[in-house]
Amino acid sequence: MPFVLYLLGLAVFAQATSEFMLSGLGPAIAQDLGVSIPTAGWLTSAFALGMIAGAPAIAVLGARWPRRRTLLITLTVFLVVHVLGALTTSFTILLLTRVLAALANAGFLAIALAAATSLVRPDAKGRATSVLLGGTTLACIVGVPAGALLGQHLGWRSAFWAVAIISLPALIAILRSVPARMTGPAALAGLRISRGLVVLLLLGALVNGATFCSFTYLAPVLTEVTGLRAAWVPLLLALFGLGSFAGVTIAGRYADRRRHRPVFVAGGILLLGWCAFALTASVPAATVVLVFLQGGLSFAVGSTLIAYALYAGSDSPVLAGGLATAALNVGAAVGPVIGGLGIDQGGYRAPLWVSAALVGTALCFGTAGLRRARLG
Known part of the structure; x- marks a missing residue:
């Protein structure tokens, strides 16, 4: 893999850290800026909505x-x-910076997916996607544990400074190493929104929704x-990340082999895993x-479903990357909401069952949809 891909991955690391780190910084931000904790939660919602809207919009604008x-x-x-964001004392301005950061993040990821797949062989899109x-x-x-530690010891603003600093090497690398290749208007117009692409984007959203449904509520x-002490939570969050x-x-x-059977087998095991987790969560x-x-x-x-989507949308990789990014973030936004509703009705095991239901739905849609779709 070209070294520049890993530097693009560094930028994605900084951006993902920014997206997730507010889970540990919200109370400090609320106290410093004089707002309630629920109001501080708007920062997370604003970022998610900006990601969903920004990916396809900026992909279209940047395609030329x-x-x-x-x-x-x-x-x-x-x-x-x-x-x-690190300098402001206004919650309104901080909220605006989160929206702008999300729009930039979504656009960057959409273009980075297209750039990454163009920097490798045509049959290596999956590996390029996995790097990002x-x-x-x-x-x-x-990133997230480090952001929380910085917030505890140096204040929440230090985490924002850290994200900015981490982004600098990637910025320099892009300037020096990414070829300035035009996609052209024809590439944008050439994307056929095939049934296969739509199915793959839907499956990606459902699986990612299942992931973030349970990950969001893993601590409780x-x-x-399970009955573990709070000190175990960061370790098990890190284990999930590993x-x-x-x-x-x-x-x-x-x-990159583009054979669908293995991903459906893995999806079946994933479904069984969520069911087993729900049943044995007290052990x-x-x-x-x-x-x-x-x-x-x-x-x-x-990630395999997203790679398949990039193959299916290879006629316009920029727009396909934007749609894939939006699909991931629809799942990341909707999954926790459904999981939260489940907690209200059935307690803290509920998100695990909701994750199982979302994966099961994905398997049903995938089995029915991909049989009738010819994927590119």
Whole structure:
């Protein structure tokens, strides 16, 4: 893999850290800026909505520009708004910076997926995708805990400064190493929104929704259902992240074979894993094993589906990358909402059952849809 892909992955790492780190910084931000904790939660919602809207919109706007220019603009905006966020004393301005950061993040990821797949052989899209999405999994392992530690010891603003600083090497690498290749208007118009592409995007959203449904509420599952002390929570969150990284890395090689049976087998095991987790969540040993296993399977299946979508949308990789990014974030936004409703009705095991239901739905749609679709 070209070295520049790993530097693009570094930018994705910074962006994913920014997206997830507010889970540990919300109370401090609320106290410092004089708002309630629920109001501070708007920062997370604003980011999610910006990601959903920004990916296809910026992909369309940037499709006529050289990819290097679009990557530079979006990453520069992302960096600058984090500096503004670190300096501001206004919650309204901070909220605006989160929206702008999300728009830039979504646009960057959409273009980066297209750029990554054009920097490798035509049959290596899966491995290129796994390098970029590996940045997201590393954020779960390293970035989010580090952001929480910075917030505890140096204040929440230090986490925003750290994200800006981490983005700098990637910015320099893009300037020096990414070829300025035009996609052209024809590439944008050439994307056929085939049934296969739509099915793959839907499956990606469902699987990612299942992942973030349970990941969002993993802490209360561990403390309230499994009965572990709070000190164990960061370790098991990191274990989930390690599993995710392993899953993405392994899946990158298999995705390029473009054989659907293995991903459906893995999806079936993923479904059984969520059911087993729900049934055995009160058993610490089983919980530890399943946290790692479900992290690996979730990201392996999800990243493979996104790689398939990029193959199916190879006529216009920029727009296909934008749609894939939007699909991931629809799942990341909707999954926790459904999981929260489940908690209201059935307690802290409910998100695990909801995750099983979402994966089961994906398998049903996938089996029916992909049989009738010819994937490119």
